[in-house]
Amino acid sequence: MSKIKVAKFGGTSMASSETIKKVIDIVKNDEERKFIVVSAPGKRFSDDIKVTDLLYKVADEILDSQTSATYELVKQRFIEIAFGLNVSFSIETVLDQIFKEMLYEETVEFIVSRGEYLSAMILADVLGFEFVDAKDLIRFKGSKVDYQLTNKTARKALKHKEYVVISGFYGANPRGDIKLLSRGGADVTGALISRAVFAKVYENWSDIDGFLMCDPRIVENPHLIDMMTYKELRALSFMGASVIHSDTFYPVSKEGIPINARNTFNPSSPGTFIYDYVPASKSKNVITGIAGLNNFTLIIIEKHLMDETPGFDRKVLSFCEKLDIQVEHFPSGTDTFSMMIESKYLTGDKRETLINQIKKTMKPDTVEVLENISLISIVGRNLMANKYNMLKLFSALVNTNITLRMIDYGSNGTNIVIGVDDIDYEYAINAVYNEFVREDHER
Amino acid sequence: MSKIKVAKFGGTSMASSETIKKVIDIVKNDEERKFIVVSAPGKRFSDDIKVTDLLYKVADEILDSQTSATYELVKQRFIEIAFGLNVSFSIETVLDQIFKEMLYEETVEFIVSRGEYLSAMILADVLGFEFVDAKDLIRFKGSKVDYQLTNKTARKALKHKEYVVISGFYGANPRGDIKLLSRGGADVTGALISRAVFAKVYENWSDIDGFLMCDPRIVENPHLIDMMTYKELRALSFMGASVIHSDTFYPVSKEGIPINARNTFNPSSPGTFIYDYVPASKSKNVITGIAGLNNFTLIIIEKHLMDETPGFDRKVLSFCEKLDIQVEHFPSGTDTFSMMIESKYLTGDKRETLINQIKKTMKPDTVEVLENISLISIVGRNLMANKYNMLKLFSALVNTNITLRMIDYGSNGTNIVIGVDDIDYEYAINAVYNEFVREDHER
Numbered sequence: 040m041s042k043i044k045v046a047k048f049g050g051t052s053m054a055s056s057e058t059i060k061k062v063i064d065i066v067k068n069d070e071e072r073k074f075i076v077v078s079a080p081g082k083r084f085s086d087d088i089k090v091t092d093l094l095y096k097v098a099d100e101i102l103d104s105q106t107s108a109t110y111e112l113v114k115q116r117f118i119e120i121a122f123g124l125n126v127s128f129s130i131e132t133v134l135d136q137i138f139k140e141m142l143y144e145e146t147v148e149f150i151v152s153r154g155e156y157l158s159a160m161i162l163a164d165v166l167g168f169e170f171v172d173a174k175d176l177i178r179f180k181g182s183k184v185d186y187q188l189t190n191k192t193a194r195k196a197l198k199h200k201e202y203v204v205i206s207g208f209y210g211a212n213p214r215g216d217i218k219l220l221s222r223g224g225a226d227v228t229g230a231l232i233s234r235a236v237f238a239k240v241y242e243n244w245s246d247i248d249g250f251l252m253c254d255p256r257i258v259e260n261p262h263l264i265d266m267m268t269y270k271e272l273r274a275l276s277f278m279g280a281s282v283i284h285s286d287t288f289y290p291v292s293k294e295g296i297p298i299n300a301r302n303t304f305n306p307s308s309p310g311t312f313i314y315d316y317v318p319a320s321k322s323k324n325v326i327t328g329i330a331g332l333n334n335f336t337l338i339i340i341e342k343h344l345m346d347e348t349p350g351f352d353r354k355v356l357s358f359c360e361k362l363d364i365q366v367e368h369f370p371s372g373t374d375t376f377s378m379m380i381e382s383k384y385l386t387g388d389k390r391e392t393l394i395n396q397i398k399k400t401m402k403p404d405t406v407e408v409l410e411n412i413s414l415i416s417i418v419g420r421n422l423m424a425n426k427y428n429m430l431k432l433f434s435a436l437v438n439t440n441i442t443l444r445m446i447d448y449g450s451n452g453t454n455i456v457i458g459v460d461d462i463d464y465e466y467a468i469n470a471v472y473n474e475f476v477r478e479d480h481e482r
Numbered sequence: 483m484s485k486i487k488v489a490k491f492g493g494t495s496m497a498s499s500e501t502i503k504k505v506i507d508i509v510k511n512d513e514e515r516k517f518i519v520v521s522a523p524g525k526r527f528s529d530d531i532k533v534t535d536l537l538y539k540v541a542d543e544i545l546d547s548q549t550s551a552t553y554e555l556v557k558q559r560f561i562e563i564a565f566g567l568n569v570s571f572s573i574e575t576v577l578d579q580i581f582k583e584m585l586y587e588e589t590v591e592f593i594v595s596r597g598e599y600l601s602a603m604i605l606a607d608v609l610g611f612e613f614v615d616a617k618d619l620i621r622f623k624g625s626k627v628d629y630q631l632t633n634k635t636a637r638k639a640l641k642h643k644e645y646v647v648i649s650g651f652y653g654a655n656p657r658g659d660i661k662l663l664s665r666g667g668a669d670v671t672g673a674l675i676s677r678a679v680f681a682k683v684y685e686n687w688s689d690i691d692g693f694l695m696c697d698p699r700i701v702e703n704p705h706l707i708d709m710m711t712y713k714e715l716r717a718l719s720f721m722g723a724s725v726i727h728s729d730t731f732y733p734v735s736k737e738g739i740p741i742n743a744r745n746t747f748n749p750s751s752p753g754t755f756i757y758d759y760v761p762a763s764k765s766k767n768v769i770t771g772i773a774g775l776n777n778f779t780l781i782i783i784e785k786h787l788m789d790e791t792p793g794f795d796r797k798v799l800s801f802c803e804k805l806d807i808q809v810e811h812f813p814s815g816t817d818t819f820s821m822m823i824e825s826k827y828l829t830g831d832k833r834e835t836l837i838n839q840i841k842k843t844m845k846p847d848t849v850e851v852l853e854n855i856s857l858i859s860i861v862g863r864n865l866m867a868n869k870y871n872m873l874k875l876f877s878a879l880v881n882t883n884i885t886l887r888m889i890d891y892g893s894n895g896t897n898i899v900i901g902v903d904d905i906d907y908e909y910a911i912n913a914v915y916n917e918f919v920r921e922d923h924e925r
Contacts, residue, residue, distance in 0.1 A: 274815060274816045274817075288786065289786060337892065339894065344729075349806075350803040352809065353796055356799065359796075360792060365789060366795065368812075368814055368892075370890055370892030371893050372717060372890065372896075373716050374713070375893040426886075429876055430877055434873055437869045437872060443866075446898075448813065448886065449811075449889065449901060451818050458892060
């Protein structure tokens with residue numbers, strides 16, 4: 040097995056000389072951590088401004104007036120870091136040189152990318168690692184990463200290197216122009232590098248321990264998820280913010296490389312491992328996590344002899360598509376077709392427009408609208424391995440007096456999605472969590 | 483309340499002089515049975531040929547050679563009936579006259595419609611009721627019934643009449659040409675007449691007691707359904723043959739007229755009442771019935787970041803539509819969209835064509851096909867009134883060791899559809915029936 044770990048450190052880990060000292064300890068603590076990918080310095084405190092955001096302002100100013108007052112703030116951040124870490128080069132000289140290049144290049148992409156560039160350059164110097172510029176590794180085609188070419192290019196460039204720091208978040212097109220990944224894109228850089236160097240694990244270091252089984256604002260002290268599959272992560276993250284950029288998974292799953300979400304500020308926690316596949320025997324929990332989202336609307340269409348109207352469902356969905364309305368679930372039955380839609384898609388007159396179009400074109404008997412529905416996704420690759428789990432799930436909900444508005448199960452064995460009234464949302468999540476997790480752990 | 487009952491008697495009830503004597507008893511037994519609608523004589527025994535089928539052959543022969551040997555068989559049927567009932571006119575003269583008209587009119591519709599015509603004429607004579615030809619009541623526009631014009635025409639024509647027998651199954655267009663309803667269409671005639679005369683009930687007399695809660699080939703001696711709603715009937719009949727033509731419901735539900743399915747050969751059974759709405763207090767059963775159908779195929783499509791492909795679902799459904807594939811359910815989740823399709827739609831190369839088109843156009847990560855799935859619809863307008871019913875349902879299934887492949891609930895409160903392996907189909911239906919019905923009744 041490969042003896043290479045790729046470790047990506049996010050903005051909070053790279054925020055100051057103090058936090059970077061923790062990064063250095065982590066890297067030095069394991070000689071397999073050979074390829075380090077970094078973000079630009081992030082927030083040091085909640086009101087702080089990320090260097091990347093400062094650089095967007097710098098870009099505005101430079102493009103507007105060929106000068107930038109904000110660049111002073113950027114300089115201060117890097118000077119603090121460089122002095123605190125005692126770097127071997129003159130940070131002021133580098134910062135002045137970079138400002139000249141910004142004026143010369145005059146593109147938002149180049150200017151904004153300098154946060155990661157400097158971040159990586161400094162860390163490489165302090166660690167005694169080689170700094171490799173992402174522009175020589177990550178290849179763009181238009182505005183998108185060319186995955187295949189990137190893999191080929193990075194694999195070749197890094198083949199004979201050991202102990203390297205790479206700037207995240209950007210790459211270059213064939214002409215050498217700097218191109219940016221989307222926000223949070225340093226995660227993707229790390230994944231692309233992991234694939235290119237055949238890493239045994241891709242460590243994604245941020246400021247949280249990993250993934251929790253539920254939202255801690257809803258469930259008190261939820262457990263950390265020790266391991267899960269990519270599919271489970273997707274099923275959980277769809278309904279809430281994810282700590283890892285969703286484009287991250289494709290490159291690593293391609294090579295079967297696990298992601299390990301870790302906390303720079305609590306390195307003793309093993310974090311969460313995310314695999315392409317986890318054998319059932321390796322799991323102690325029945326459910327992996329519970330995710331949910333409020334404020335859905337269920338539109339229930341009834342029409343006698345609906346199946347005699349060919350393409351009824353397809354036509355209704357095409358109305359939604361034209362109105363940019365995304366449909367999450369499609370409960371259906373004899374003479375009825377329904378759509379579960381996040382209510383944010385039905386604001387303004389879109390709801391009325393959609394319903395009127397359905398009424399006018401499809402001539403239904405009735406169109407009923409049910410609002411304030413929450414969807415809850417109970418995720419667990421082992422959920423269906425034991426038939427009694429389904430029973431446990433429903434008894435937990437029923438015994439807590441939750442009214443079920445929808446059940447959608449069958450598209451994969453990994454999760455089951457239920458609909459409840461918004462008012463029952465938190466009770467339902469706690470009921471399921473208590474049934475499956477508290478009892479298992481605390482017994 | 484109206485004091486008018488419309489009674490429609492099907493082919494088995496009108497099959498012979500013996501069976502028609504039962505019809506006469508039933509009609510005479512209730513003076514509110516004022517408008518009688520009849521089918522042509524049906525089968526007297528299982529190998530018998532229905533008069534309507536004989537008449538299709540007669541039509542073939544007449545159109546082919548201006549003569550018909552088969553008409554002799556038709557004559558024999560009606561002669562037996564007329565003599566057995568001692569009608570007041572010469573049946574031979576009428577039959578000869580009708581044959582001349584057949585040769586003159588020379589249309590399949592006219593020829594085939596004479597079964598109901600003669601049936602109604604004979605019954606009217608024996609009952610001492612007025613015979614009204616359906617051609618003066620049921621109005622067609624093209625090949626479809628014009629519901630509004632029919633209602634107006636029939637209402638006016640029948641306004642001052644009492645005690646009438648009407649021929650089912652046909653009507654006429656504005657030029658007076660005879661037009662046929664689809665097979666089983668005498669049910670629809672009865673419904674149209676019920677609406678026109680403001681009937682208090684539409685009695686539909688056949689050779690079975692009404693609707694059973696489940697298929698008696700699967701569950702031993704299932705109970706008769708005493709009452710249900712139109713919606714429940716639709717949800718039950720979708721998955722199996724219905725004893726009542728599906729176009730029947732629209733005209734009567736329009737006027738809030740209940741249908742009463744009765745048995746000519748067991749008139750003491752109250753049969754099944756079908757209402758537009760049944761108040762919860764009127765029901766003693768939790769479930770109304772269980773219907774099911776074997777041999778579905780589940781096509782599971784997975785694509786990472788599926789929601790970034792706008793109209794993914796709509797596009798996949800349009801492929802189905804072009805291939806005339808009807809999709810029954812749409813289980814879905816994050817990055818996955820599935821379709822439950824009756825396998826008969828996927829025969830020949832249609833399955834491969836569909837999957838190839840999905841693969842080529844939608845570029846999914848995987849397309850998985852699960853075959854031999856049965857759908858079971860548990861129908862009951864009160865099913866969700868008590869939350870514990872859902873729990874009872876799942877515990878019945880789980881305790882019988884049934885693996886659930888799909889759950890679709892939410893489009894209406896009337897039913898829940900589950901998917902199981904074909905091999906578990908009969909066990910599952912029996913488990914649910916035993917849980918909800920045997921225990922309730924036999925306690």
